[in-house]
Amino acid sequence: MTSSPLEKPAHTNADLHPLVAGRWSPRIFDSSYELTDSQARSLGEAFRWSPSSSNQQPWHVVILRSGTSLFDEISESGLGGFNQAWAPKSSAYAVLLADRLFEGKPRNQAATFFDVGLAASQLVTQTEAMGLRAHYMGGINPEAVAKTVGAKDQDVICVIAIGKQGTLENQSSELVEREQLERTRKEPGEVYSIDSKAN
Numbered sequence: 001m002t003s004s005p006l007e008k009p010a011h012t013n014a015d016l017h018p019l020v021a022g023r024w025s026p027r028i029f030d031s032s033y034e035l036t037d038s039q040a041r042s043l044g045e046a047f048r049w050s051p052s053s054s055n056q057q058p059w060h061v062v063i064l065r066s067g068t069s070l071f072d073e074i075s076e077s078g079l080g081g082f083n084q085a086w087a088p089k090s091s092a093y094a095v096l097l098a099d100r101l102f103e104g105k106p107r108n109q110a111a112t113f114f115d116v117g118l119a120a121s122q123l124v125t126q127t128e129a130m131g132l133r134a135h136y137m138g139g140i141n142p143e144a145v146a147k148t149v150g151a152k153d154q155d156v157i158c159v160i161a162i163g164k165q166g167t168l169e170n171q172s173s174e175l176v177e178r179e180q181l182e183r184t185r186k187e188p189g190e191v192y193s194i195d196s197k198a199n
Contacts (some may be wrong), residue, residue: 003167003169004167005026005165005166005167006026006028006165006167006168006179006180007022008022008024008183009021009022010022010183010185011183011185019125019128019129022128023124023125023128024133024183025133025134025135025136026133026135026165026166026179027086027087027135027175027178027179028086028089028165028166028167028168028171028175028179029086029089029090029091029133029161029163029164029165029166030089030091030163030164030165030166031066031089031090031166033091033163033164034065034066034067034091035063035065035066035091035092035132035162035163039130039132040063040065040092042126042130043061043063043094043123043126043127043162044061044063045126046122046123046125046126047059047061047094047119047120047122047123049122050115050118050119050121050122050123051115051118052115052118052119053111053114053115056102056107056115057115058098058099058102058107058111058112058115058116059096059097059098059099059112059115059116059119060096060097060099060151060154061094061095061096061097061119061123062094062095062097062149063092063093063094063095064092064093064095064149065091065092066088066090066091066092066163070148070149071088071092071093072088073148074093074095074144074145074148074159075087075088077141077144077148078140078141078144078145078148078159079137079139079140079141079159080139080140080141081139082139082178083137083139083140085172085174085175086175087135087137087159087161089163089166090135090161090162090163091132091162091163091164092161092162092163093159093160093161093162094123094134094159094160094162095145095149095156095159096116096119096120096156096157096158096159096160097116097149097151097154097155097156097157098112098113098115098116098154098155098157099112099153099154100112100153100154100155101153109155113157116157117157120136120157120158120160123160124136124160127162131164132162132163132164132165133162133163133164133165134160134161134162135160135161135162136158136160137158137159137160137161138158140156140158140159142155142156145159168180
C-alpha cells in the first residue's frame with residue numbers, strides 16, 4: 001500500500017501539457033482538506049470565463065463545501081450508487097446547471113450542453129492547476145440536486161467532486177480496487193483523424 005497519492009499519467013507519445021496528461025478522476029480524497037474562499041472563487045472564475053456560443057453564458061455553477069448543510073444534503077439524497085461511498089470525503093461539490101431559456105425563450109439545448117461542457121472542463125483544469133483533483137459524477141439524482149440548490153428553468157448536468165487526492169491507506173478493498181484500475185482510452189484511430197498534407 002502506498003502512502004503517496006496514486007498517479008496515472010496518460011499513455012501517449014504525444015507532447016501533452018502536464019495538466020492534460022496527468023488529469024484523472026480519483027475516488028479517494030483527503031477528508032481533512034478544506035477548500036478555501038480563494039480557491040472556491042478561482043474555480044467559479046474559471047467557469048465564468050469559459051467560452052460560449054454568442055457569449056450567452058447559459059450556465060451556473062453552485063460550489064458547496066464540506067461541512068455545510070447543503071453539501072450533506074447532496075451527499076445523502078443527490079448522489080447515486082457507489083458515489084455515496086466516496087464522494088462525501090471530498091472538499092466540495094460543483095453542481096453544474098444549464099439554462100433552458102435565453103431571454104425568455106427556449107434555447108438550443110445541444111449548444112447549451114456543449115457550452116456547459118466547455119465550462120466544466122475549464123473548471124476542472126483550474127482545479128488541477130491548483131494541485132487538487134476533480135471527479136465528474138453522472139450517477140446522481142437530478143431532481144434531488146435541483147431541489148437542494150434551488151434550480152429553476154435549469155437542467156442539472158452533473159456534480160463534480162473536488163478536493164485533495166488521498167492515499168490508498170486505510171481504504172476499503174472495493175475502493176482500492178477501483179482506484180487501481182488501469183486508465184485506458186480507445187485507440188487513436190477510433191477517436192480522431194488528421195488530414196494528410198501533400199509533400
